[in-house]
Amino acid sequence: MLLTTLREEVLEANLELVRRGLVLYTFGNVSGIDRGEGLVAIKPSGVPYDELTPAQIVISDLSGKIVDGNLRPSSDLPTHLELYKHFASIGGVAHTHSEFATAWAQAETPIPCYGTTHADSFHGAIPVTDRLSSSEIAGDYELETGTAICRKFSNIDPMSIPGVLVAGHAPFCWGPTAAEAAHNAVILEYVAKMASHTLSINAESRPLTRELHDKHFLRKHGRNAYYGQVKTQ
Numbered sequence: 001m002l003l004t005t006l007r008e009e010v011l012e013a014n015l016e017l018v019r020r021g022l023v024l025y026t027f028g029n030v031s032g033i034d035r036g037e038g039l040v041a042i043k044p045s046g047v048p049y050d051e052l053t054p055a056q057i058v059i060s061d062l063s064g065k066i067v068d069g070n071l072r073p074s075s076d077l078p079t080h081l082e083l084y085k086h087f088a089s090i091g092g093v094a095h096t097h098s099e100f101a102t103a104w105a106q107a108e109t110p111i112p113c114y115g116t117t118h119a120d121s122f123h124g125a126i127p128v129t130d131r132l133s134s135s136e137i138a139g140d141y142e143l144e145t146g147t148a149i150c151r152k153f154s155n156i157d158p159m160s161i162p163g164v165l166v167a168g169h170a171p172f173c174w175g176p177t178a179a180e181a182a183h184n185a186v187i188l189e190y191v192a193k194m195a196s197h198t199l200s201i202n203a204e205s206r207p208l209t210r211e212l213h214d215k216h217f218l219r220k221h222g223r224n225a226y227y228g229q230v231k232t233q
């Protein structure tokens with residue numbers, strides 16, 4: 001069996017979305033990539049999460065050719081592949097239809113940064129893609145979804161804002177690993193929920209100041225990050 005460890009990581013990241021309440025039935029999918037091999041491991045399509053095993057995780061190359069596995073991959077595979085091809089630093093992608101993030105995607109409204117919880121993980125508002133055109137929907141729809149995301153990030157570092165709302169659809173998140181992509185999906189859902197609550201309390205709520213936003217993101221992710229424990233290696 002190819003890529004045993006990556007299969008297990010991807011399975012675990014998929015299950016994390018279920019544990020955190022981000023997934024209804026079989027909605028959602030997480031993948032991970034082995035950059036050395038150029039191979040992607042992704043959840044199979046339509047298999048219930050409580051029946052998933054590492055052997056069922058499907059292995060694809062970057063062109064979408066299945067190189068190991070008997071099941072069909074998630075139908076969103078072409079979106080994942082497009083992100084891996086354009087975002088060289090990412091190692092995992094997570095897609096959910098989690099309630100609050102999906103509501104913002106449906107409202108086609110970027111999520112402003114109202115607090116430090118958002119700023120700790122996302123260095124800016126969570127962007128929304130443009131709508132897909134009729135020909136994009138009729139054509140290679142899942143690939144075009146990936147293209148729309150990459151277009152939105154043409155001037156954004158994907159590692160500084162590791163997630164996006166696809167207009168009328170739902171969020172996609174990513175990270176250095178499958179586990180971190182799932183983690184970012186969980187944080188995005190929490191941020192979307194709190195932004196909704198914030199606006200329901202005060203519709204005139206103001207986004208965080210740039211200074212506080214920068215402070216929180218950069219103390220965790222900047223070159224001189226100092227949040228957490230010193231890594232020893």
Ligand SMILES: [Zn+2]
Pocket residue numbers: 028095096097169170
């Ligand atoms: Zn979807």
